Amino acid sequence: MAVSSFSLGCIPATLPNKLTVMPLLGIFAASSSISSPSYHINDSSIQIPSAQENCFERRPLLMGIGALALSILPSSSLLAQEVLENYSAFVDKIDGYSYYYPSDWREFDFRAHDSAFKDRYLQLQNVRVSFIPTEKTDIHDLGPMEEVISNLARNIYAAPNQRATIYSMQERTIDGKNYYTFEYQLTSPNFARTAFATIAIANRRYYTLIVGANERRWKRVRNKLKVVADSFRVLDL
Template structure:
C-alpha cells in the first residue's frame, strides 16, 4: 500500500480551550490516516503531567501517521443496510444507524444511546454541547483535534490510549472527523470509533465501541454506525 509521511507540527491544545468550554470527560471521498506505529499515552492526574503525556503521544506519532484508504460504510442518504435501524432526532438535529437487535438505554449525560442486549460494553451513544464554532475545521487540523480528544477527553486517568486510524469525510456541506482508538487499563480494554461534527451551534459526538476481545468480530458492524452519523439542520 502506497503511503506518504505527514509532518505533525502543531502546538497541542485541549479541545476545551478550542471550544472555550470546561473540559468534558467523557464529497464522500475521505481523506484518511493510519497510524502504523500507534500513538500511546498514559494519562496522569496533574495538568503538568497531562501536558507531558500529550507531548509524548505527539512525538511518538510524528512521522508515523500515513495516508491510507479507509472505506466508508453506507450512509443514511442511501438505502438502510440490512440488520440496522435508523435513529433520527429532528428536534436535536442528528441521525445514525444502530444494529437492529440493540436496545435503547439511558447513558449519563448523553442524548441517545443503544446497546447490545447481552454485552453492555457494546453500545453507541450521542451527546452534544454548545459551541460558537461553525465547523469541525474551526477546531484545527484533524490530527491535532483527534489526538487532543483521545488523550485528554476520551481516556480516563491511568488508561493507555492508542489511535489506530483517523478519517475525514464531507457530505451535504457538513464535515466529520472519525477516529478508531483503543483504551487499555489494568482490568480491561475497549476499542471504539468516535465521530464528531459541528452544526446548529452544537458540538456533536457519537461513540460506538465494544470490549477489545470482540473488536475484530464486530468492528465492521460498528464502523457502519460511525459512518452513518449525520447532523441535520434545525
Template sequence: MAASLSWLSLPPTRLSKHSVSSCPRVIESVVGVISRDFSNFEEDCSKRKSLIGLGALTGSLLFARFALAKEETDRYTPFVDFIDGYSYVYPSDWRDFDFLGHDSAFKDRIAALQHVRVGFIPTTKNDIRDLGSMQEVIFDLVKNVYAAPTQIPTIYDIQERTVDGKNYWTFEYDLQSSGFARTAFATIAIGNGRYYTLVVGANQRRWSRLRNLLKVVADSFKIIDIKSASG
C-alpha cells in the same frame, strides 16, 4: 448528495499521559468545554424514546443516503432526531438505554459494553475544522477527555468525510488499563450551533468480529439542519 472522503492511515499511536500537548488552544477549546458541559447536559428521555418510532418511519430515506446494500438494511435500524438535528443507524438487535449526559444510546442485549451513544453541547464554531488541525484535535480529545488517568489510549486510522457541505471526523481508538481494554470508533461534527459526538465500541476481545459492523454505525452519523420555528 455531494460526499468526499480522505484518510490518514497512521501507525498505531500510543499517547502517554505524561506527554505535553502540541496545541494548547485545542485543549482549551475542546477539552475544557466538552468535559465541563457534558457533565451538566441533561436530556429529555421521553422525547428521545418517542423518536425511535419516528426513525423507523423514515428508515427508507436514511438507508438510501447511506447507500447500504439491501442485505445490510436488515442488520440495522435507523434513529432520526429532527428536533436535535442528527441521525444514524445501529444494529437491529440492540435496544435503547439511558446513558448519562447523552441524547440517545443503544446497546447489545447481552453485552452491555457493546453500545453506541450520541451527545452534543452548544458551540460558537461553525465547522469541525474551526477547532484546528484534525490530528491535533483528535489526539488531545482522546488523551484528555476519553481516557481516564489509569488508561493508555492508542489511536488508529483517522478519516474525514464531507457530506452536503458538512465535515465529519471519524477515528478508531482503544483505551487500555490493567487487565482490560475497550476499542471504539468516534465521529465528531459541528452544525446547528452544536458540537456532536457519536461513540460506538466494544470490548477489545470482540473487536475483530464486530469492527466492520460498528464502522457502518460510525459512518452513518449525519447532521440534519434544524428548521426554525418561523419556517
C-alpha cells in the same frame, strides 16, 4: 443505489421529530478497513419529509415499518454499494442528528448523553450520542484533524489510568458538512476497550457519536460498528 417507493393509504400526514425506525434493510455495507486517512464524499442528509411528520411514535407501531422507512428516506441518503440487513435508524429532528444502529440493540439511558443503544446481552457493546454548545461553525475551526483527534483520545476520552492508542482517522464531507471519524483503544491495567468516534459541528452544537466494544470482541464486530460510525449525520434545524 435506488430505492423503490410505494404509498400506504393509512399513513398519517406527519411524523414525530424524534423517531426510531426498525428494521431498515439494505442501508449500508460494512467496510472491511479504512483505506485512507481522509476522503470526501457527497451525500444527502438523512431526513424525513416534513409532509409525513408524526406518522409513528418513537417506538415502532406498525408491521412492515422497514419497507415504509425505505419508501420515505431519499435514495441519496443510502451510502452502501451493497446490501446489509439488520440496521435500524434513529432520527432526532429536535436536536438535529441521525444514525443507524444494529436492529437487535435496545435503547437505554447513558448519563449526559442524548441517545444511546446497546447490545441486549453485552452492555459494553453500545453506541451513544452527546452534544455541547459551541460558537464554532465547523470542525475545521477546532484545528488540524491530527491534533484534534489526539487531544480527544488522550486527554478527553482517556481516564488518568488509561493509555490511548489511535489506529486510524479520516475526514468526510457529506452534503456540505464535515465529519472526523477515528478508531482508538483505551487500555487500563485490567481492561481494554476499542471504539469509533465521529464528531461534527452544526446548529451551534458540537456533536459526538461513540460506538465501541470490549477489545476481546473487537475483531468480530469492528465492521458492524464502523457502519454505525459512518452513518452519523447532522441535520439542519
